Amino acid sequence: MNRGHYEYLDDIATSDVAFRATGRTLEEMLAAAADATLEVMLPEPAALKPRIKQEIRLTEQNEEMLLYRLLEELVFLKDAKQLLLRVESLKVTHAKEGRGKPALSLTAECAGDRIDPEKFTLGVDVKAVTMHLFSVKRTPEGWEARVILDI
């Protein structure tokens, strides 16, 4: 899939890690944010081979919560299943929540490997996705998000 871009931001966090993720589409931005989160824990993400597959499915009210939940799920799987994952493909579709409210559904096909300090150069643990200065917005070029991860 096409992936967006990300850059780490030094000027809005001291002990934590902040980044900006962009993409021409919502899917590209979401994949870029997932990449940025992975790189904090795995500074050489290219070393990660797609040995174990994991699907993530989410339904949320808006783009912002979709991003939050996607990253939170990746952080959860890192501890619960000791998995470091890269998003291989990602699709967002319009759906309906309970009571017929419009919502967005995300399906992300992820692949990666178990955490192994012998095999990988590890970075630092991401404890959580914070809501501090968290934002997702449309831009003339597509989509842009700002995230601060708790380290």
Added chain:
Amino acid sequence: MTVPAQLQRLSEACWMLPPNYKDGMLVPAMIYGTEKLISEMDKGVFEQVTNVATLPGIVRAAFCMPDGHWGYGFPIGGVAAFDAEEGVISPGGIGFDINCGVRLVTTNLTEQEVLPHLETLVDRLYRAVPAGVGAKGFLKTTHKEFNQILEQGAAWCIERGLGWEEDLDRTEHRGCLAGANHNDVSDKAVERGHNQVGTLGSGNHYLEIQVVREKNIFDKDAAEVMGITTPGQVVVMFHCGSRGFGHQVATDYLMKFLSVMTSKYGIPIRDRELACAPLKSPEGTAYFSAMKCAVNMAFANRQLILHRIRQVFAEVFGRSAEALGMRQVYDVSHNTAKIETHEISGTKRKLLVHRKGATRAFAPGMEDVPACYKRIGQPVIIGGSMETGSYLLVGQPTGAETFFSTCHGSGRAMSRGEAKRRFRGDQLLKEMRGRGIIVRAVSMPGLAEEAGGAYKNIDEVVLSTEIAGLTRRVARFEPIGNVKG
């Protein structure tokens, strides 16, 4: 220049932003530190501590300790107390790593006795206490047993021979906050953290072998009471928290609170990380219970790590941990909210005291100070950066102003990205070895981020707390061995 023009100096190491600094402030914001530290504070501190001052039910002031820096919601180093009946509870005032804390244990070994074994010790500790991203512990628990840990804390370990009875006497709240109900935590939190008891984590978490040198004992009497008796004596200090379990508890409730904060309780949201709910509301009560589960999990985590440290020392030196004098000095919590009674304008009031990256520092004679420390005050263990040193302090009666709270560490001064550009993990490892500090780290980039140069000057931070009357210096420790995640 990030210091606001409205900042007033009240005394040598105490500064104030008045309530008219920002709309909605209910109390002033008080920031502690020498002029040098205040001038170097990042702008996030002033913004965030004044946001805290707007929260409903806040009492006296929103405080920031001298090691304060930009956090999320509260600044790191933030302290705020809320009326226990009318006030709120805020997960962002506690942090994701609930009951992150530090434990200190003595030995009767001297530096000279340890040095020939240092390499082996650090290697074995590295293997005995799993560290780094997603590390699993050696303790296998069923879900039922894990639930018991959540409700019993460190005592669960002691009952199973994973520690000494006196360890509990020398732990804040005897290693267990009462009122934790495992039904208030999500399955997801349990799934995420049940296999992480006995693990260190990463980032600024560490396990260090340290030495107290003669010049670094400032209060001989108090040091002796705490078992620091001999110049050159070796101690072990470690810093970790409630791991993925606590992180998930905080995440779960942050979301819950955001959904009710304005809609149900009419509290405006300034920063979503300041999400809060009345303590007495169903959401507040459930989070308080879940937070206590995470507090207890962290106490058990540190208890198990202490057990493993004692085992390693016993193996390496061929003597029991008892014979090696490996007594726990104390265990302090950094990220908590606790019900405490404090005097406000001459009246004793029950308050919910939030400390985020701050340490409780009870004065001599206060309740919950262990009998053995009643005369000298509660021990306060301050972890510095891995290159510089750490401190042992005691609480002071003059600490009443901050609800008996003080700093928790050096405090970061440089972003993680900047530290990685300036320092290299492998070089740091070599340089530290040259200075007599043996390091084993899971992550070289992670090591670079924790370079001493990325932190404030620990001596200046601790001195600030002494000048402000919050805590008094007893001893300073220098690292000789370090395990990093």
